[in-house]
Amino acid sequence: MNLRYRTSTYLLVAALLGNSCAKQITADFPVGKPESIIAQEDIDSYAPLLSYLDKEANADFRWGVAVNISDYLGKGVMHRLVNRNFEEIVTANAMKHFSIVQNDGSLNLANVRSLIELAAENNMRLYGHTLVWHAGQNAAYLNGLIAPVNVGGPSWDVVTAIDFETDDNANYLYTDNVEASFTADGQGANGQGRALKVTNSSVRTNDWDVQFFIRLDQPVAVGERYELSMDVRSNAAASYSSQAHRVPYEYIHYDFFGNISTTPTWTTYTREITVSEDMAGAAAIAFNLGLNATTYYFDNIKVSKFNEQGGGGPVGDRGYALTLTNPSVVNPWEAQTAYDFDAVDAGTAFTLSIAAKGSKAGSIGVDLQNSADYSGNSFGNISLSTDYQEYTFTLTSTGLRNRFIVNHGAYDGTVYIDDVRLTVAGGTKNLIANGNFENGMGGWIGWGNGSNRQLSADGEGYGGSGGGVIEKTPEEKEQIISQALETFIAGMMEVTKGHIKAWDVVNEPMSDWPDQYALKTGVGKENMAADEFYWQDYLGKDYAVKAIQYARQYGDPDDKLFINDYGLEGGGDKCKGLIAYVEYVESKGVTVDGIGTQMHIDINTDKDNIVRMYELLAATGKLIKVSELDIGLGNNTQTPNATAEQYAAQAEMYQFVIEKYFEIIPKAQQYGITIWSPLDSPNAEYSFWRRGEPVGLWTENLVRKPAYQAVAEALQKQK
Incomplete structure (x- = not known):
């Protein structure tokens, strides 16, 4: 198509847009079609971009x-x-x-899966x-993961227990x-005692x-936190839901403690909830078993309530712990x-x-192991004091693991351990079914029995032996946030691997002022927004290195990984600062494939600065993405x-930005251009951008x- 438009055409169509609300007058004599109408009709005759x-x-x-995911999934006009x-x-x-990480740390990727399909x-x-x-x-x-720990708690208080x-x-x-x-x-469960079995015949x-x-x-x-834990199985694989009832058969809410999946093998189901308004007043849990013709088994059902204050009250509130006694120092694994x-x-x-605490200061080790060949990974050592402290560790296993071990041979004294919780990434289930010891030790199949292992006194x-909190150390916070x-x-990456081949791995790392070579930080910032969290404040300057390492590890090796920022066309040092940071990241042994420049600009943006930005980015040799x-239009x-x-100036600026991209960025480095707001932004409460x-x-x-016509012209000039 021969694209014919110049500034005069932009003005004609823009004039039509500005007067589109005028009342139409029908004349009794022939009149010529206005130029602005002709110009708009010509634009409307253009092919899709x-x-x-x-x-x-x-x-x-x-x-x-x-595009908003709901607009695309809705298959309407925007789709x-x-x-x-x-x-x-x-x-x-x-x-x-x-949008992905839920309050319990689990990942909700349902919409992403639908979008991929x-x-x-x-x-x-x-x-x-x-x-x-x-x-x-x-x-x-994220802040909850690194929050200070109450010396006296918090704790989970058992409110209902049935064995x-x-x-x-x-x-x-x-x-x-x-x-x-x-x-x-x-x-x-675990070959001990007896269980309840419920058979649905059809x-x-x-x-x-x-x-x-x-x-x-x-x-x-409302607002209370509860945890349901129970051992379950079924003769055939089955899945069933739970409801909240005020009393049995007085239904108030469908989803209470989630959906439970069972197989012929005993498993421990654990689910934590925060009570919403439509659950309030419930005093019974209904498990709906009607959709599977099988026999269900239940054992060791326990419902616990979260106690924010923990054991700040009487000593008896603290329950039981496991005690481990070793009379003399030997090799760590010998006890x-x-x-x-x-x-x-x-x-x-x-x-x-x-x-954990000890009868004196000392150290014990905590490991994971394969019970078949005794291979393992170590969480590290716990430095004990005579007061309880809470410890958090992470590791990634190098082989199959099915055993948790406490090594206390090098500690000659008595160790107390309690509230043991072992989870896998993305999950909330505690692999240690009786980690609080309120239901005993579990015999040899659980924590074992013996002269050196006993249940403490109630x-x-x-x-809780009083108030106070323990702050996590910077090292602990770094480990926890790195794991998150x-x-x-x-x-x-598990869900998108093979489908999404390019990522903004790190978004907006650089400071705006005063040092545009520095990273952004939340340190000292007041009135932080509810969705603000500065990973770099806990992981340091290498936070992008870690992110890229994880993206490479879990994604496809040929994925294109970008670092993206705004304001690079501003004429200051931000573009140079970002390029310097990319060079730093790569000095740590990872590859950054591309740099993204956002370009949320207006008609008054300095064109010379845009050119200089493109020249700096082109010189990196990286893929460049607008x-x-x-x-x-400027001035809001x-x-x-x-x-x-x-409107005419806006069209010319769109055309300038795109044409200069094709002119200055070498073809081999041209990843692409993304239009961030295809439609004018509405003046409405739901409008989140400009x-x-x-x-x-x-x-x-x-x-x-x-602007549509200008973009079409610019795209046609692509070489």
């Missing part, structure tokens, strides 16, 4: 757009506009930390945004249309047509206490938290106040603007 790309000559260049005009999409928020159906590429940023984070979760060793416990019941009985002694219409209930000793209240759990494969990231457990970063990136291009000009001259500004290529009503 994708048609102006020469993909044979520029196969690696990506023409992209940002069609994106598919017709662009070849790569980036979601505004759907892949950011706060739909994008594949439409032959649409996806760009990953973003893995590490200071905003858009689940800061409450089915007797049949006269009124806390459980079941519906009349199922068979319920007890197993023989020795057929309970598949029912609704899952709630067969229900098994547990009564709670007290109703739950061991072990707990076996279901085997976990190599390459798994584990987190251990444990409370009140000697971890739980690895868990997030590993989870993202990652978030949108152009406003709102759509109702926009003039024809401003609210009310006419920054797009289309109006809010999907009318093409002069």
Whole structure:
């Protein structure tokens, strides 16, 4: 197509946009069609933007757009506009930390999976945004990981416990249309005691047509935290939901403690919740067993309530601990206490938290092991004092692991351990089923018995000898936050591997002022936003190194990994500062494939500065991406106040930015350009970006603007 437009055309169409609300007057005599109408009709006759790309000559260049995931998944107007005009999409928020990481640390990747499937159906590429940023984070979760520990707690107080060793416990019941009985002694969880078995003979219409209930000793209240733990299995693989009931058969909320999956092998199901308004008042849990014709087994059901203050009260509130006694110093492994759990494969990231003290100062070790060949990994040593302290460790296993070990041979005294919690990355289940020792030691199959291992007296457990807190050390915080970063990136890559081939791994690292060669920091910042968390404040200058290492480890080896920032065209040192940081990161042995420049600019941005930025970026030899291009009218000009001259200037600036990219960035370094706001931004509460500004290529009503024509011209000039 021969593109004919110049500034005069931009002005004509812009004038039409500015007067689109004028009342139409019908004349009784022939009149000529206004020039502005003709100009708009010409723009409307243009082909979709994708048609102006020469993909044979520029196969690696990506023409992209940002879109809300709900707009794309909804398959409406925006879905069609994106598919017709662009070849790569980036979601505004759907892949950011706060959209993925839940308050319990688990990852919700359902929307990302749906997006991957739909994008594949439409032959649409996806760009990953973003893995590490200071905003858009689940800061409450991250800050909770490194929060100070109350010396006296907090603790989990058991409110309901059922082990089915007797049949006269009124806390459980079941519906009349199922068979319920007890197993023989020795057929309970871990081959001990007995369990309750409930048989559903046929598949029912609704899952709630067969229900098994547990009564709670007290109703739950809004904001309280509870944990359900129980040993479960079924003759055939099954899955069942849980409901909240005020009393049995008085339903108030469908999802209470989640969905439970079972197999013929005993497993321990653990789920923590925070009580919402629609759960409040519940004093019974219903398990809906109607959709599977099988026999279900239940044992060791326990519901615990979180006590923020812990054992600040009477000594008796502290419960039990495990004591380990060693009379003389020997090799560390010559006095061991072990707990076996279901085997976990190599390459798994584990987190251990444990409370411990000793009869004197000293040191013990904590390890993971394979019980078959005794290979293992060490969490490290615990430096004991005579007061309880809480310790947190992480490691990634190098082989199959199924045993937790405490080595205390080098400590001649008595060790107290309590609240042992062992979890895997992305999970909340405690692999140590009886880590608080409130239900004993579990015999040889649990923590074992013997003269050197005993249950403490009631009140000697971890739980509070007074107030005060213990701050985690910088080293502990670094280890914990590093693990959290690895868990997030590993989870993202597990789902997106093979589908997303390029990522903003690190977003907006550089400071704005006064030193644009320095990293941003939250240190000393007041009134931090709820989603702000500065990874670099805990991981140091190498935080980008870690992020890239994890992305390489868990992603595909040929993924393109970018560091992205804004304001590089500002004329200061920020572009040079970012380039220097990329050089530093690569000096640590990792590869940065590309640099992204956001370019949230306006019609008054200095064009010479844009050129200088492109020249600096081109000189790096890296892939260069204009990652978030949108152009406003300056001075926060709102759509109702926009003039024809401003719209014309906007079109010229879009064309300048794109043409200079193709002119200055060598072809081999041209990753692509992404339009960040395809439509003008609405002046509405839900508008999160440049609210009310006419920054797009289309109006809010999907009318093409002069900027659309300018972009088409610029794309056609791609060499």
